[in-house]
Amino acid sequence: MAEKDEFVNENNGVNSIGFVNKEVSRADFPPNFVFGVSTSSYQVEGACNEGGRGPSIWDAFTHTQGKIVDHSNGDVAVDHYHRYMEDVDLIAKLGFGAYRFSISWSRIFPDGLGSKVNHEGVAFYNRLIDALLQRGIQPYATLYHWDLPLHLQESMGGWLDKKIIEYFAIYADTCFASFGDRVKNWLTINEPLQTAINGHDIGIFAPGRCENSSIEPYLAAHHQILAHAAAASVYRSKYQEKQGGQVGIVVDCEWAEAYSDKIEDKAAAARRLDFHLGWFLDPLCFGDYPEIMRERLGDQLPTFSEEDKKLLANSLDFIGLNHYTSRLISHVTESSDSGHFYRTQATERIVEREGGELIGEKAASEWLYVVPWGIRKTLNYIAQKYKLPLYVTENGMDDEDDDKVPLNEMLDDKLRVRFFREYLASVASAIKDGVDVRGYFAWSLVDNFEWAQGYTKRFGLVYVDYKNELTRHPKSSAYWFSKFLRGRKGERRSRAHRSLVNALSTAL
Template identity: 75%
Template sequence: MVKKEEFLKKIGEKREGHVTREVSRNDFPPNFVFGVATSAYQIEGAYNEGGRGPSIWDAFTHTEGKIIDGSNGDVAVDHYHRYMEDIDLIAKLGFQAYRFSISWSRIFPDGLGTKVNDEGIAFYNGLINALLERGIQPYVTLYHWDLPQHLHESMGGWLNKKIVEYFAIYAETCFASFGDRVKYWITNNEPLQTAVNGYDTGIYAPGRSENASTEPYLAAHHEILAHAAAVSIYRSKYKEKQGGQVGLVVDCEWAETNSDKIEDISAAARRLDFQIGWFLHPLFYGDYPEVMRERLGDQLPKFSEEEKMLLLNSLDFIGVNHYTTRFISHTTECTEENQFYKVQQMERIVEWEDGEAISEKAASEWLYIVPWGLHKTLTHISQKYKAPIYVTENGMDDEDNDDLPLHEKLDDKQRVRYFMGYIDAVAQAIKDGADVRGYFAWSLLDNFEWNQGYTKRFGLVYVDYKNGLTRHPKSSAYWFSRFLKSRECKKGKEDY
């Protein structure tokens, strides 16, 4: 197992998990982009307004027992009606970019692409125009998990190859409607989460777990093909005139080998291939990683030769969502419940050799604060997949706690430390040669946190759910504001 002091000394950390250098805006290239991120279902609300059709998350959250606090995104934080207020906050804090997602069922209520919902187009036009008027660059995600419910009910959603065609129609409609102003597009956010948690564990919409040995891989296969189809349309019909870029966002929990044993080193590499190689390998090499083919056999769908040609180099940048890190060791008796982990034959460990936790923990049981893991993630992706990188999500959560006075809820010292450490890790990765072009903090606002409902708060801005959804910037928001104005952040751990 890993010895803490030896390991931290080896990677150059002087104290566990936290920033070891003063970090400022000047540590980044002048054209480096800093932004904040959200997603449609988590913040918009207005679930039955403006011509929007239902999504799988509407159906899922209205099913008893699926969400820990019994809540849903019907209202969420009402961004649909309050986006001007939220854009003002982004501008005042000094962020240059805003990553948000479009709700597919707000553009095509049934998902089929037969009739465009003009009210949905108008809403996103208003949002995009308001951002540009404030000097904020829109980074638009086409799919952040909220599949139109009709597509799931009528044809099985991502399990049906026909979904590739419908996604391409939806993507082209967005390119045609918004691409004169939107220059950065993301086709799909964290397709792994859709595949595994939607079709293996069932803890995310559409909540399937009946065929965990095949459905996650089939859903992922179609997500990859949908991405490539959208990129092909953009490059052939829109890129020359609009001049934009299209990327894909993968999520990666860094996998650090738990020892120098060859089996543990192999297990850590295998873990990374099953996380990010699953989606990036086909786009760079034309097929899934060899280790996935070996372990999954016929469970893993095959690409035709024509599809492989469509896949190759079908992205302009890689988006990376990263939050935390695990030590990985090989095991033949995986204790994880879901099939996806079992086939990897690895154990995820959150302790050093002496039993001490890998670092301090945020509110979510899975989220340990390990900045060096982001440095390693960016370095690995930069070396294995040659493309510009954007950190499209990075952040931590607090537990929702009504017992605390407001001023204590807003004084999020731990989150400030988190961002100081992780942003420093990005700066060091760039210094070491990684082509990282931007960083987006998750999240602008406290919001609906999927199966956790409103029990977890990731926001830079506190949302008072019980008093009119009032917005209150936290200490972390003001830290970012100072940081983005190029003032050196000299305060260390002892000040926060």
């Protein structure tokens, strides 16, 4: 939709460091545009054996030796379960108007089956939702952020069994009934691609399967798509008219920029997007998987019945996009990537141009390069193809945890400030292009358990001192957002910056 991308140069649409030092202000966004922060239940809640919660697949996975880099787990995480009031106060004082959190399925139904509601779990989320609303913060609730009840995995294979669609619908129904009078924005499933691939192909996420990667990831994805549609159908038929809310799904996507002007590389980049976005959005918007996936996967890809297609139709009110980074994509005959899914695409992800210039500055995670122009291209692509409202449901970058670095240096997260300033400028440009983007959620409110990386990576606007009672300390990026949300231009670092951050920490 964009005629010309002001964030890139003319050389393959990529600049060498990603930054253009563009200022952005709250006034660059519509008055009703939503700004929020995101977390997920397993990453922040802790209290793994409290409040009637049942175990999830991530409890089992993290307690299996060798699965987590630093041998940690989410048993305590950052103790959001007990400290939610403190965290809600942080959100309010920073000036955010929304909080995207996920509900732990095993807090509502400890065995996942839906036969007996855990009222302590319902009460916890009621307290959280009420606390948010009392401070003028809108709750955005995700029903599934990877923490499947362990019983469903052990008794029936989790997402590999079609019966899980019914169990998910029962769980969703209970959440709509319990919280829908106050929660008006529902996200059914977070990043189904990661559950399918990292959970059932490469095996680096729970449940850690890689035994039958030519079948299982596609089955897990298929059932997640239908589970979303079943939950949306429940909401449409029983709750939407009375409660007045909306339902979406969260997909994740790196922007795929062709490595060169060669037809093969352009086709490879398009193929990459079909495999990552089209895999989930094509069925929900058009009734079937992308043609290129059918062509390359054949009967390894499940089929939708006519009844399924009726369920899929009109099951999305909006699309949630989790976007962090971008890659140059080239065509290869044999991919070096791990996993059946990636090898099938016959593409290569590249971070350097032919001259050796990086696509963007590298963050802490090996996969994360800072490429602000990529989010604008991704938003334009989705809007043009799927024609639905959009929310950026996650966007952020990480620092390496290093307990040898003084606290004041960890709090002065200069790169993250630049990241948010320029990614937000790119989102604002997408809106000017005509994309219907309605909200933006920073990942993450607080440093937390980062899945296979444990506590070695820090994505938070707020620093959590893991060795000192999980004390919260707002970072420079929190200060920047606070100024931005109050309508002032995002300020560059000044000599007085550290004292201002300290003042904010005291105030919060």
